[in-house]
Amino acid sequence: MCYSVAYLEKKLVKLAERYKEVVKVDLTIEDTARELPLYYFVSGFSFPELPVITAENISLFQWGLIPSWAKDEQYASKIRTQTLNAVGETVFEKPSFRNAVRKHRGLLPVNGFFEWKDVNKVKYPYFISLKEKDIFSLGCIYDTWIDKTTGETKQTFSIITTPANNLLSEIHNTKKRMPLIIHQQDEAQWIDSSLSEKKIAGLTKPFPDKEMKAHTVSREINNPKNNRNLPFAIEAIAY
Template identity: 30%
Template sequence: MCGRYSQQYTWAEVHAFSQPLTLTGPASNLQPHYNIAPTEMAGVLVPQADGSLRYERMRWQLVPRWWKKSLKEVPATFNARAEEVADKPMFRDAFRSRRCIIPASGFFEWSGPKGDRQPWYITAASGELLGFAGLYDRWRNPETGEEVPSCTIIVTTANSFMGQIHDRMPVILDRADWQAWIEEPREDLLRPAPEGPLRRWRVTQAMNSSRYKEADAIEPVEPEGGSASAKRGTIATCQGD
């Protein structure tokens, strides 16, 4: 699954990433978020009626607009499985009509046994942002009347590179597929990323806590007993054919 990710980019960077689509929204300084956990706020690219994208902040845990219980009773909807998204009640309405793109600098996954979990950071080898396939909705709290915008990241089976760590990964949309994803609920786009330019490295075990928010959350660390050269060697790149 995808239980943690990061967003550390400027408005200019996310604007360039959105091209050729037009990006609207508050063109202000965007604060970096190195360890976004479920129920926290995250940046989302939301399609508009004129074909542009609007940058909005949303709660990362989808709350469908028909939800009748409290916010605390929402189940774990921060991920939506690609094979269930069209039919599962928590996601199917949003899949039909409220699809979005979630820009990420990278995401985290874990390997190893319980009690000694090793966090890894996965990002684009090019240094560019990643565009996750997402869904969004707007729920109104019946007790306060407050509107709560929320989102989820769609996950699929892992490619072989990610499969060395975990059996699932976020759906990373090719830029050429953005328009198709926005216009139609295309299940065929919800596939593993190609065996192309992703890279990963070990990061601090402080990341085993969702409360750790420091900038070094995404920095490479050397394996226990390793050297500076071993530290560099923790970076693994998946090269395409």
């Protein structure tokens, strides 16, 4: 599964430049100076806001998908703890995800993500990224929920997961899952709302491990009481 990521591009204008072949963003003068949240480490269980690329724009979405039909805030708060990830093999069947995966697919830009290896019941964290790209895209789905009591609108997302490739099977050796990574040449296709279910399923595959790299990092990130949003979170440590 994927519950923790790193996102390190503060400038909206630079993010728009990276995704200019995917979505055209008309930036205002104010936008050129706008800064986005920066995370060396962030857990989905804190329900952070992260930039998501859709077919229309780049917007901040909250991690933890709340389906549009959620009846009230109490239900919304409960279900989002269960929707940080969406299993790719069943995403078309689950009520929380089946509408979103057909029409509301997005790209979550990250610099890397974290998984843990179990060695004799001791958890060792790894930072995983791509060899040739600083920023890459995780495949996500999103939805918009309106709180009928307050009128507040929330845009939320879930990261799709696939079976682990060889590298992630070795690291994430209990669950053997990994986030869906979208090849750069497939990014525009992934967010196309007219894409058929067959083609969506065809893109929902494990990423080649030969294009990935991983290293162990400090076990200090295992403790949520620590301030983990610091450079040490992604720095290599040997065990």
